[in-house]
Amino acid sequence: MTIPEGSQQKALSHIRICDFTGQLAGAGATRTLAAFGAEVIRIEDRLTEGSWDILRGNGPFVDERRGNELGGAFNNHNVGKLGISLNMRLPNAKEILTKLIKISDVVTENFSAGVLDRWGFSYEEMKKIKPDIIYISNSGFGHYGPYSSFKTWGPIVQAVSGITFQSGLPDMPPAGWGFSYMDHTGGYFMAIAILLAIYHKKRTGEGQYVDMSCTDAGASLNGPAMLDYTVNGRPLKRDGSPNSNRSQHPLMIPHGIYNCEGVDNWIAIAVRTDQEWRNLCSLMKQDEWLSSQELETKEGRLKNADQIDKVIGSWALGFNARELMDLLQAAGIPAAKVQKPPERVDQDENTAAWGLFPVVEHLEMGRVRVDGVPVKMSQTPPVIEKGAPLLGQHNKYVLEELLGYTNQEVQNFYSEGVI
Amino acid sequence: MIKPENAGVLSNLRVIEMGTEIGAWCGKLLADMGANVIKIESLLGDRSRAYEPFYQDNQSAENSLFWWHYNTNKQSVTIDIESKQGQDLVRKLASKCDVILDSYEPGYLDRLGLGYDQLKEENESIIVAAVSFFGKNMPYSSYAMTDLTAIAFGGPAWSCGYDDHSIAPVRGGGNQGYQTACHFAMIAIMAALVYRSESGVGQFIDVNMHAALNVTTESGSYNYLVNGESVQRQTGRHAGIRPSPGTQIMGPGGRYINVGFPARTEEQWFTLLAWLEEEGVLGDLGDYLSPPNRQSLQIGDQKATEQLTKVMEAISSMAADKDPFELFCEAQNRGLQWGIVNAPEDVINDPHFNARGFIVSVEHPEIDSSFRYPGAPYRFEKGQWSIRRRAPLLGEDTKSVLMDDLNLTELEYQKLSWEGVI
Numbered sequence: 015m016t017i018p019e020g021s022q023q024k025a026l027s028h029i030r031i032c033d034f035t036g037q038l039a040g041a042g043a044t045r046t047l048a049a050f051g052a053e054v055i056r057i058e059d060r061l062t063e064g065s066w067d068i069l070r071g072n073g074p075f076v077d078e079r080r081g082n083e084l085g086g087a088f089n090n091h092n093v094g095k096l097g098i099s100l101n102m103r104l105p106n107a108k109e110i111l112t113k114l115i116k117i118s119d120v121v122t123e124n125f126s127a128g129v130l131d132r133w134g135f136s137y138e139e140m141k142k143i144k145p146d147i148i149y150i151s152n153s154g155f156g157h158y159g160p161y162s163s164f165k166t167w168g169p170i171v172q173a174v175s176g177i178t179f180q181s182g183l184p185d186m187p188p189a190g191w192g193f194s195y196m197d198h199t200g201g202y203f204m205a206i207a208i209l210l211a212i213y214h215k216k217r218t219g220e221g222q223y224v225d226m227s228c229t230d231a232g233a234s235l236n237g238p239a240m241l242d243y244t245v246n247g248r249p250l251k252r253d254g255s256p257n258s259n260r261s262q263h264p265l266m267i268p269h270g271i272y273n274c275e276g277v278d279n280w281i282a283i284a285v286r287t288d289q290e291w292r293n294l295c296s297l298m299k300q301d302e303w304l305s306s307q308e309l310e311t312k313e314g315r316l317k318n319a320d321q322i323d324k325v326i327g328s329w330a331l332g333f334n335a336r337e338l339m340d341l342l343q344a345a346g347i348p349a350a351k352v353q354k355p356p357e358r359v360d361q362d363e364n365t366a367a368w369g370l371f372p373v374v375e376h377l378e379m380g381r382v383r384v385d386g387v388p389v390k391m392s393q394t395p396p397v398i399e400k401g402a403p404l405l406g407q408h409n410k411y412v413l414e415e416l417l418g419y420t421n422q423e424v425q426n427f428y429s430e431g432v433i
Numbered sequence: 434m435i436k437p438e439n440a441g442v443l444s445n446l447r448v449i450e451m452g453t454e455i456g457a458w459c460g461k462l463l464a465d466m467g468a469n470v471i472k473i474e475s476l477l478g479d480r481s482r483a484y485e486p487f488y489q490d491n492q493s494a495e496n497s498l499f500w501w502h503y504n505t506n507k508q509s510v511t512i513d514i515e516s517k518q519g520q521d522l523v524r525k526l527a528s529k530c531d532v533i534l535d536s537y538e539p540g541y542l543d544r545l546g547l548g549y550d551q552l553k554e555e556n557e558s559i560i561v562a563a564v565s566f567f568g569k570n571m572p573y574s575s576y577a578m579t580d581l582t583a584i585a586f587g588g589p590a591w592s593c594g595y596d597d598h599s600i601a602p603v604r605g606g607g608n609q610g611y612q613t614a615c616h617f618a619m620i621a622i623m624a625a626l627v628y629r630s631e632s633g634v635g636q637f638i639d640v641n642m643h644a645a646l647n648v649t650t651e652s653g654s655y656n657y658l659v660n661g662e663s664v665q666r667q668t669g670r671h672a673g674i675r676p677s678p679g680t681q682i683m684g685p686g687g688r689y690i691n692v693g694f695p696a697r698t699e700e701q702w703f704t705l706l707a708w709l710e711e712e713g714v715l716g717d718l719g720d721y722l723s724p725p726n727r728q729s730l731q732i733g734d735q736k737a738t739e740q741l742t743k744v745m746e747a748i749s750s751m752a753a754d755k756d757p758f759e760l761f762c763e764a765q766n767r768g769l770q771w772g773i774v775n776a777p778e779d780v781i782n783d784p785h786f787n788a789r790g791f792i793v794s795v796e797h798p799e800i801d802s803s804f805r806y807p808g809a810p811y812r813f814e815k816g817q818w819s820i821r822r823r824a825p826l827l828g829e830d831t832k833s834v835l836m837d838d839l840n841l842t843e844l845e846y847q848k849l850s851w852e853g854v855i
Binding site: 025026046047050073074076087090155156159161164168171172174175176177178179180182187188189193195199202203205209210211212213216218220223224225226227229230233234236237240242243244246248249251261262263264266271272273280281282283284286343348351352353354358359367368371382385386389390391392394396 | 598618625651660662816
């Protein structure tokens, strides 16, 4: 079936999350849950104006203005959330947090170890407030083990978990990932963990503590290479390896990224079968290859991989990358241009038809496009509509409507610097 | 209310997985948390059983390490789903299942009468999640794709590679394109299960890998979305609008350390200076009172860039004769967030991953061996992650599933087998 638009139900509209996460590894998790309908209440420090999350005041910016309410990445990672400000050093703030935990299903954070404990909100204390609370902590190395006090951010997680090493070409330094892949993916794992814990609670009535380590998550993404080592004793660090533009699982030859006409234009080509190889030879008018017995098989092509790559490389240079992609696709050969941001965001029929990059309204930045959701659901379509909250934007709603404080009490909290 | 003892969070869940390797990671995420995942294979076996590497480099349907990794805890049931009888069997199984994970090309199962609309007739609350390269009934659905072409077309490859742009952009290894789509499939399935436990209502989920990759590029997307700028790839560090100094230091033995942004705060800056002074490589860095300003670096400020370049030179000369692993630990113990660049085999031997019990042992009784596997991505107090059984042998569970779950008699089972349906 094709999924109709316009249904109003949300999958998680009955779930409330008391959210201390930030950056991307944490904020990315609750961003996704907010898109599925969870009420995510992001708590930020009143005194330092939320600057613990360095993305708050960091670029990209929509115009010349700068400041803590104008960070483009912060907006992207916090769409659809409510925001409150608390100064956790003050007793009244602890009372507010206690009330909020009482009406929440989940508490999330990606602080360094021990921050919630210092405020008096260890898991044990939170259980006293709400016995079936779910507490998910996301850190670089987890809350136990020799590196648990070590600090990380995306590139460090990627380095230690093996993700950086397996991205690169032979006899070159690691290319790694040109972005925090493990902040995105740590956020995905955290969202999965939160939902698993919610599911468990619905089955059993039990809350629990989940210790999520981004380096564990990263290391779990390299299975076949790890098993090649533990089972066959073959390390990835060996002559001619890694070469992540080639394919090892399964072997495919040719399989690479080749230069095309113009500045920094590239095409990825992957030949999965002998039939696709013959189709490629015909397209390239490589009669010599077609008649070669050795090259008929993957094993034979593997022996000549560098030479094959060289010939394809000089052939591809004569083509416009997008036109070559269409030619190869017409011959049934997997091929795709390495798309640049404007190409995949503004000139791509699939992202356009999907509506992948929605516009949100942010109170200071105005209308901004953000990353959307790559999933459609027939009954509960995920939606991104609202920009990230300003610092304390929803103090009044959360404290008065949800926690039952009077307008006067909220005014006092403001003047005392509690919120 | 049940109290599952040592059973995974999903131990009451029954799943059918049909399709190709692009959805296998999602099936594993479900199965490793306790779900009973029935993988329906053709009689010849899933195509990934022929994927390298093989146990002792000996190719057979039971020896693919790719298959071993992605199919832990699953059951293998061989059914010819192109036959009418085979389709009836799948429909009967589906009527007793919670989730169908479909990673065939979009529309294939509909043509066989096994699509969401058809399965829903007998199981109203079923959840069907389809994982494909471009989503259902969407532009480009007819393109032939692999992990490489998906990562190239979807955006990540543009941001990865080397400072020298005459070298091709790089695909991060490990089939991360498939795995990224599977992470979204898993999130959506779990959200649908939570919704179903409230409402009783199932649904169809459409996962678009191209879209999943497009929203997994960090600044590759948001710099363009916010102000129309495109990042450029750099060796071993974030692609940027403007070039920034390198962050990887090679130590003895060719092992790298990523110092990221070597000092992020004033406190870290003075820690670093004191360390460089102890090592006798401080140079004139002591004249700087604070770390190179990140904002200034982003706008290409010459002085900040020069300062960072000097810092990296000093760290490089300090690292030249030190064991990289010890240097990484020492930096972290001094409060600097540096990372050792581990190969997968280094992770297997790393003290932290071992102390956490991340490396687990999995028995393969038919070859009388146990092997170490990567373990839990998250630690649950209750309903833990576990590998209870190695990946299934081809058709290993066909008989038990059909006879126990579908109540087929021995005679019916033999007849279907004789007729080549199972």
